Amino acid sequence: MISIVLLGAGNVASHLYKAFHKAEDVTIKQWYNRTLEPIEGYNNEVSITNDISQLVEADIYILAVSDDAIAQLSKELPFENRLVVHTSGSTSAYDIDKKNRRGVFYPLQTFSKSTDIDFSTIPICYEALIRTDYSILKALSKTITNKTHKINTDQRQALHLAAVFVNNFTNQLYRVAHEITESQGAEFDILKPLILETANKVQELSPYLAQTGPALRNDKKTIKRHLKQLEKEEHKAIYELLTKSIKKTHSVSFKHKKKKD
Amino acid sequence: MISIVLLGAGNVASHLYKAFHKAEDVTIKQWYNRTLEPIEGYNNEVSITNDISQLVEADIYILAVSDDAIAQLSKELPFENRLVVHTSGSTSAYDIDKKNRRGVFYPLQTFSKSTDIDFSTIPICYEALIRTDYSILKALSKTITNKTHKINTDQRQALHLAAVFVNNFTNQLYRVAHEITESQGAEFDILKPLILETANKVQELSPYLAQTGPALRNDKKTIKRHLKQLEKEEHKAIYELLTKSIKKTHSVSFKHKKKKD
Numbered sequence: 265m266i267s268i269v270l271l272g273a274g275n276v277a278s279h280l281y282k283a284f285h286k287a288e289d290v291t292i293k294q295w296y297n298r299t300l301e302p303i304e305g306y307n308n309e310v311s312i313t314n315d316i317s318q319l320v321e322a323d324i325y326i327l328a329v330s331d332d333a334i335a336q337l338s339k340e341l342p343f344e345n346r347l348v349v350h351t352s353g354s355t356s357a358y359d360i361d362k363k364n365r366r367g368v369f370y371p372l373q374t375f376s377k378s379t380d381i382d383f384s385t386i387p388i389c390y391e392a393l394i395r396t397d398y399s400i401l402k403a404l405s406k407t408i409t410n411k412t413h414k415i416n417t418d419q420r421q422a423l424h425l426a427a428v429f430v431n432n433f434t435n436q437l438y439r440v441a442h443e444i445t446e447s448q449g450a451e452f453d454i455l456k457p458l459i460l461e462t463a464n465k466v467q468e469l470s471p472y473l474a475q476t477g478p479a480l481r482n483d484k485k486t487i488k489r490h491l492k493q494l495e496k497e498e499h500k501a502i503y504e505l506l507t508k509s510i511k512k513t514h515s516v517s518f519k520h521k522k523k524k525d
Numbered sequence: 526m527i528s529i530v531l532l533g534a535g536n537v538a539s540h541l542y543k544a545f546h547k548a549e550d551v552t553i554k555q556w557y558n559r560t561l562e563p564i565e566g567y568n569n570e571v572s573i574t575n576d577i578s579q580l581v582e583a584d585i586y587i588l589a590v591s592d593d594a595i596a597q598l599s600k601e602l603p604f605e606n607r608l609v610v611h612t613s614g615s616t617s618a619y620d621i622d623k624k625n626r627r628g629v630f631y632p633l634q635t636f637s638k639s640t641d642i643d644f645s646t647i648p649i650c651y652e653a654l655i656r657t658d659y660s661i662l663k664a665l666s667k668t669i670t671n672k673t674h675k676i677n678t679d680q681r682q683a684l685h686l687a688a689v690f691v692n693n694f695t696n697q698l699y700r701v702a703h704e705i706t707e708s709q710g711a712e713f714d715i716l717k718p719l720i721l722e723t724a725n726k727v728q729e730l731s732p733y734l735a736q737t738g739p740a741l742r743n744d745k746k747t748i749k750r751h752l753k754q755l756e757k758e759e760h761k762a763i764y765e766l767l768t769k770s771i772k773k774t775h776s777v778s779f780k781h782k783k784k785k786d
Contacts, residue, residue: 331747354747373719374726374737387715413715422709423716425751426702430716431723432738433767434695439732439774441687448683454648454674455684455691456728458634462692463724465635467717471700476635477693486592486615490686498770505766506694509759513700 266404267322269294271337273302275375276351277328280408283383285309287407293322316340324349324404326369331355338364347397349390353424356417357393367392367401370420371409374431387411389420440499447495472513479510527665528583530555532598534563536636537612538589541669544644546570548668554583577601585610585665587630592616599625608658610651614685617678618654628653628662631681632670635692648672650681701760708756733774740771 270281270292277297284290294311296319297303303312313319319342327334327350334350338361341348348360349367360366368391375381388409390401398414405412415423438459442452465474478486487507494500531542531553538558545551553571558564561575574580580603588595588611595611599622602609609621610628621627629652636642649670651662659675666673676684699720703713726735739747748768755761 354750372715374722376726376737385718387718389715411715411718413712415711418709419706419711421754422706422711425754426705426711426713426716427719428738428751428764429698429702429705430720432736432740432771433763434698434720434723435727435732435736436767436771436774437690437695437698438727439736440770441690442732444687444690445680445683448679450676450680450683450687451674452687452731454633454650454672455687457646457648457672458688459691459695459724459727461635462695463720465637466696466699466720470713471696471703474637475693475696475700476637477689479693489615490689493682493686498773501766502694502770503689505762506697509701509763510693510697512759513697 266290266324266400266407267293268324268326268404269296269319269322270326270328271296272328272333273297273299274328274330276371279375279381279383280326280328280351280371281306281310283381283408290404290407294320317342319343321346323347323400324369325364326351327360335359335361347392347400349401353427354421357391365392365394365397367397368420369401369404370424372423372427383408384410387413389413389415389423391415391417391420437502440502443496444494444499475510475514477510479507480514482511527551527585527661527668528554529585529587529665530557530580530583531587531589532557533589533594534558534560535589535591537632540636540642540644541587541589541612541632542567542571544642544669551665551668555581578603580604582607584608584661585630586625587612588621596620596622608653608661610662614688615682618652626653626655626658628658629681630662630665631685633684633688644669645671648674650674650676650684652676652678652681698763701763704757705755705760736771736775738771740768741775743772 270277284292292310294313295303296313298314300314325348327337329337331352334355338348344363346364348364349369350360351369353370357366357368370389371386372389373386386409388405390405392398392401402412441455445452491500491503494503531538545553555572555574556564557574559575564573586609588598590598592613595616599609605624607625609625610630611621612630614631618627618629631650632647633650634647647670649666651666653659653662663673702716706713752761752764755764
């Protein structure tokens, strides 16, 4: 049985709380937040506190707080030589005060307060500065997901950056599509199955092999008509840049490309 | 019972053939292609031909051929006053020779030869130049999907353009993410659940409300670090343009934005 203390009350903290609460082989010994209000609804399930001097002993302390708060909060911890991890994709484990053993427990997913999350499908990337701490972090990950990944800092920061492309930037492309359809009174809803299929396709196929469309085919007529159709300069710029990017990705081996479309 | 003749043997034609073959309330009376080789495997299921003068009578003729071939093929049809539709997202119905009644039967999805398609989830957008042809096109759509949409040309062309953003351009963002993770020896696979969740999220929520991340939060520190991390100028340009686009989308009503992250 692994014992943990959870610190923070944002989206990641709340979702982790729910996942650990349901999980076997892990006990949440305490939930700390600097104000009690966001966590006091869980008072009947778990010991809560807003007094950092009252933190109890546990195998792992999880700082599920904003990137900027990690260093300061870790300094305030009233103990030494225990395992303390943060949940950030981009912050160094060295940001945690060195009086404790340091590590990272990074669930790679987009969290909304409102949406319930099935943690079993979420990859957890863990990192430790001391080699002997890997096994307990792996075991902790395994209590809530099958997708556990031991990674290093460069890999984690690459994943965090890549996540911005596949999540925030992709979502912005959906938004542009929404604007384009709305401008002609067409329903954005009609695109939803295509959005899903596009995401599904790369679960099996590499994005390279999954590519189709006018840029890949170098279909100048369609590209020209699309650019003419686009009313906003901002949309034109995105169209041009991503068309150029697709062409660049596929030009070198264009002749050997399997045609999928 | 609606009778159809299918013309063409590319991805769209093949997938339509399979869908209509399984469907009730529709008979494929003939499958035409200018060469028999790609369709002769279906010889035991359907009458096939490569001789356009031998086309039989049917309620609807479906030209599932490349955009450039529509006009010429429609000219060669040896009959008049019958309903002829193409399956293109961007070609005008007026490209079809005017000796016949003209329309469009546009399935909005990405088709790969290898992947089997469940047509029941694919939206079909139909269009007719003569009002009385709408009902049979709607009925034909309904034989293979529940998602049928009567649209006009502007709407169809907006959808076709928007589809490039949510499909080809999104896929290119996946590709960039693949390059970023690979450059640090991280597994692209770790991003796959996030890719799916991003697509799932906008099935319920608008892309506007679904947005999260550093650009939305105007988190200059993270944006600066990300830009420093990116090794390729092309990736930097995409990062900068889409960050700008997210900021623009959300700046006006930034104060009223529901925080989801």
